[in-house]
Amino acid sequence: MASVSLSEAEKVYIVHGVQEDLRVDGRGCEDYRGVEVETDVVSNTSGSARVRLGHTDILVGVKAEMGTPKLEKPNEGYLEFFVDCSANATPEFEGRGGDDLGTEIANTLYRIFHNKSSVDLEALCISPREHCWVLYVDVLLLECGGNLFDAISIAVKAALFNTRNQLQANRWNTAPGIVCALLSPDLPPGPDPSQVSIADTRFRLLHPRLDHIDLVG
């Protein structure tokens, strides 16, 4: 998102190309650039992920801590998002320049992830009105190369899956709630191997067996 100066002729060339569904690098209008996903990159977090989409580089860390449920939702835990648009990403973010964008992205993430099909918030609750799990999700923009919302949402999703895999691997019997919460209810639990499998054409996720985990409720 750093501003690039272009001549009039270059702008005309790009616009005409887009009208014919051919971008400058040969992609169609709806084609994505190749994405690289890496999980478990930050050691002192419950889960982390790093996503590279072209020149955009996003790092996400998730920390799980105990907290008090919010007053209006006493039976649910919650996720807290913080997006840091550092000046490393692009010179426009110098000083307070990145704060507005960070708040906008954090609000969008809140809307995406606070619904039943993404995360089961009731499973994050330990005892109603007293204790619940709070997942602090920190997003750091390392480099800004366009398409921030897509890259950040992929990174947050990957980090949350990494959190679940880490907690299962460590057999954290005190945190079955988190494991349960981060299962997508659309995919049925089954005897598939516990791997985040990244295929070439479709983003398929296979989630682990549940036999050894005490399910809450």
Added chain:
Amino acid sequence: MAMEMRLPVARKPLSESLGRDTKKHLVVPGDTITTDTGFMRGHGTYMGEEKLIASVAGSVERVNKLICVKALKTRYNGEVGDIVVGRITEVQQKRWKVETNSRLDSVLLLSSMNLPGGELRRRSAEDELAMRGFLQEGDLISAEVQAVFSDGAVSLHTRSLKYGKLGQGVLVQVSPSLVKRQKTHFHDLPCGASVILGNNGFVWIYPTPEHREEDVGGFVTNLEPVSLADREVISRLRNCVVSLVTQRMMLYDTSILYCYEASLPHQIKDILKPEIMEEIVMETRQRLLEQEG
């Protein structure tokens, strides 16, 4: 709508079997090149404590008694006679400031610029006021280096009709050390597009104009839509240039052409995938070696 995801992989090192017989002598700043004092020192070296020491990170080149170090990654250092492609950043009183990927902005004086129609006269005050009509901020030009100031800033001129403002096309920015020095940097490739390989690392790919307008000097830009076939050639060339640069190969007309031909079986957008890029560049290297030896 399908997205392609992959895990990051370390790039494979270029196989040493294909290539030079002698290994390059790589140095970093502070390394001793030689203790023999009989050599003349060239760019990138300095004399200290009776030895020749490198001041940049790169490979040592030796021509008879002259030793110099060619830096691997550097900003553009102007030499008189180089062709550059630059972007106008500022319009000042009697000159334009041009960005050429060097340490200081380059300068294009109003008197070094051709007037439309190729007239020869002293530049008047009206010309000065009309400067923005010729070249604005953001415009791309091709020019030649006229002189280099003592602080390293470069002075450009467009005193020939083949230089001037550039029209529709695609700009690729690469490292200046990857552009091979040749007799001519303006190439009309047989695949249907033309390319200008600026010594400063700016590569300009554009559709070949049908007829050469001799007396315009690039002042009238053609804003008509470029045909889809030409666009595909230009996009493919752009991706080929990016692949060659990622694999650190020298850029010149033959290497770009061989890379283009090697990429024809693949789709344009697939060229940038790491495995296909390696395959194409490997084929290009083999063809270039066969052609040389």
